[in-house]
Amino acid sequence: MTSAVRIRPRVDAVDSExxxxPIAQLDLGGIPRGAALxxxxxxxxEADSxxxxxxxxxxxxxxxxxxxDAINGTDEQLVDVVGTLLTHLRRRxxxxxxxxxxxxxxxxxxxLLAxxxxxxxxxxxxxxxxxxxxDEHLSPAIGALAPAVRTPWLGMLGEDDRAVPATACDELAAALRLDSPAYTQLVRYPGVGGDFYRASSESIEIAASYDYWQRTIEWLNLRVQPRLTPLAIAWHERRATS
Known part of the structure; x- marks a missing residue:
């Protein structure tokens, strides 16, 4: 997953409630495929971002x-902060x-909340x-989200991750499958914990890390709408006038 060319992101901060x-931002020239938060x-x-x-x-x-890690608040407040960050991203x-x-x-x-x-x-x-x-069961607040999910969601976690034990994972998958109006998918990697996506010398963790990133990019490529090029915009405008 190492990039051929390394770009140093710009370090800044966004005011929130x-x-x-603290943020790191990497802007691209030309016409990027999409944007990510x-x-x-x-x-x-610093290193992860x-x-x-x-x-x-x-x-x-x-x-x-x-x-x-720089902020702390209720679920409602933190989701509002996500909205503030999305507003910052939309300035481009x-x-x-x-x-x-x-x-x-x-x-x-x-x-998931967002x-x-x-x-x-x-x-x-x-x-x-x-x-x-x-306990071993899914938080009722998380389970109650399922009917409101409006953005396609992909979840990936390690089978040995204590933050989401098997019972809670099964309950989450069932709630989303039955009640979510948007497409969702939950993936569990056997034999690894919650840090499976980080660099490791263990072959099973390397395999999980590679797979998670491939799935992430495929999920974005399939569902994030590309920005139109100037030629595409002109073509659409020409069709509209004709």
């Missing part, structure tokens, strides 16, 4: 990565269907945390 949120937590933000943004840029996506003229949202850890949970609030091209949750009610 919970305070200033990354919600990061529980790691080395640079790696993810460069890997996305290799596929034509410019993006913004946000450090969630990206529309909702042209944006993909990817979250890790706490960001993975917020990506999929029930905002209409985007796609959302992806990797190793989401705080998904249970303090």
């Amino acid at each position: 919970l305070g200033r949120v 990354l919600l990061c937590s529980g790691g080395d933000f 640079a790696q993810h943004l460069n890997d996305l840029a290799a596929h034509g996506y410019e993006g913004v990565a946000a450090d969630l 003229d990206w529309q909702g269907e042209q944006v993909g949202l990817i979250g890790y850890g706490l960001g993975g949970r917020l990506a 999929s029930a609030r905002y209409g985007l091209g796609a959302t992806v949750s990797v190793s989401p945390t705080a998904m249970t009610a303090g």
Whole structure:
């Protein structure tokens, strides 16, 4: 997943109701394929954001990565912060269907919550945390989201991830399958924990990490609407007038 050319993202911060949120931003010239908002937590933000943004840029996506470890609030407040970050991203003229949202850890949970609030091209949750009610079962608040999900959602987690035990995972998959109006998919990787997406020397984790990234890019490519080129816009305008 190492990019052939490394670009150093621009470091900045976005004001929100919970305070200033540190961000890393990588803008592309020309006509990018799409845009991505990354919600990061529980790691080395500078290194993680640079790696993810460069890997996305290799596929034509410019993006913004946000450090969630710098803020704290209720679910409602945190989802509002996601909205603020999406507004910041849209300053480069990206529309909702042209944006993909990817979250890790706490960001993975917020990506699912945001999929029930905002209409985007796609959302992806990797190793989401705080998904249970303090036992083996899915949090009722998470289960109740299913009928409201409006953005196609992909969830990926390790089979040995204690944040989402098997019972909670099965309950989440069932709730989304039965009640979600948007297409959703849940993937569990056997033999790995919640950090399966990070660099590792273990072959089973390397395989899971490779597969998760391939699925992420495929999910975005299938569902995030590309920005029209000037020639495509002119063609549509010509058809409309004729």
